[in-house]
Amino acid sequence: MVTRVPTLAEVQALFQAAVIDGKDDVLGLIPPNSRTSTDVLFGVYRHAYVARLVEVVHNAYPILAAYMGDAPFKDMARSYVALYPSRHANARWFASDLPDLLERPEYSDALHLREIALIERQLDLAFDAADGPVLDLAALGRHPPETWGGLVFRPHPSAALLALFTNAFDLWAAIKNDADVPPVVTLAEPLSLLVWRRDGVATARLLGAEERMLWIEAARGATFGGLAELAAVFDDPDTAPLRVAQYLQGWLVSGVLSEAVVRELTGSP
Missing domain, CATH: 3.90.930.50 (Outer Surface Protein A; domain 3)
Known part of the structure; x- marks a missing residue:
């Protein structure tokens, strides 16, 4: 039985869904590795993506970051990344809903x-x-x-x-x-x-x-x-x-x- 090879566009879509939405469909396309699992290998990309978005939030709110301190701000920014997935082609607008996060009960x-x-x-x-x-x-x-x-x-x-x-x-x-x-x-x-x-x-x-x-x-x-x-x-x-x-x-x-x-x-x- 011949398994159909996905197109580049399909691989890109699976990769994006794995990074942004946490879906694991793309893991089956990663060659096995004797030293670690595919989810650990792909976790490098997921971690880098979140870290980059946390940096975007920091750049959008430098005064708030300075006031809160590095660790509390990063914790808050990671919560924002998890709750408000990026839907903007321009990273500049990704953090625009941060005041909405700070309206949630945990920040009352x-x-x-x-x-x-x-x-x-x-x-x-x-x-x-x-x-x-x-x-x-x-x-x-x-x-x-x-x-x-x-x-x-x-x-x-x-x-x-x-x-x-x-x-x-x-x-x-x-x-x-x-x-x-x-x-x-x-x-x-x-x-x-x-x-x-x-x-x-x-x-x-x-x-x-x-x-x-x-x-x-x-x-x-x-x-x-x-x-x-x-x-x-x-x-x-x-x-x-x-x-x-x-x-x-x-x-x-x-x-x-x-x-x-x-x-x-x-x-x-």
């Missing part, structure tokens, strides 16, 4: 770890986000003053807002800047972290409560006049337009806006 007492991971992932997303124009003071100044009440601002495509319930940003910043790492603190009120790309570099900063509210409403399409009305309700109404103008200036200097367009006023924000 480590919310700060998940939030550090979220910060690092969002910085990567900001770096890879679509290009867009950057609104500056000169471009804004082309709008006549009488139209400003109806100006609507478009965020840059890279801009995103994260809600943090621990001092994860302080932990992240301390490690990044090689400073003393503070103890973990669970916050009474969440903080808002704005992440975006500026001049090709992903960056982030915390927003105060009023600026957070105004940013969210601006991103939803509130006009400049509507923002001033909202600020008047939030705090001192006499200084509301000035505060909004100061926030707007900060957004322009930071390069976090793409454009300003005039919308006809209808009496609503």
Whole structure:
């Protein structure tokens, strides 16, 4: 009886299934060895594959790795490799679901770890986000003053807002800047972290409560006049337009806006 020889494509498929999914069908194609078993021989490839993916996870989350320490991070990364098989042609995206792993019950007492991971992932997303124009003071100044009440601002495509319930940003910043790492603190009120790309570099900063509210409403399409009305309700109404103008200036200097367009006023924000 003649046994059909598998094609190269079939061997490659069996090899991939053995490495990625742990299937043993390919072992029957490995010539016997008097010194060890075929599963041990093939285990070299399986180990190398997992080790490479652990390295990919480390490269995607260097701050988290530095915070956790080498051994705990590698244990966590190996769990990730086992639970989240690679389905990406580009290794860069393999580790994108790590915050989901850190949401599992076994990490319920480590919310700060998940939030550090979220910060690092969002910085990567900001770096890879679509290009867009950057609104500056000169471009804004082309709008006549009488139209400003109806100006609507478009965020840059890279801009995103994260809600943090621990001092994860302080932990992240301390490690990044090689400073003393503070103890973990669970916050009474969440903080808002704005992440975006500026001049090709992903960056982030915390927003105060009023600026957070105004940013969210601006991103939803509130006009400049509507923002001033909202600020008047939030705090001192006499200084509301000035505060909004100061926030707007900060957004322009930071390069976090793409454009300003005039919308006809209808009496609503």
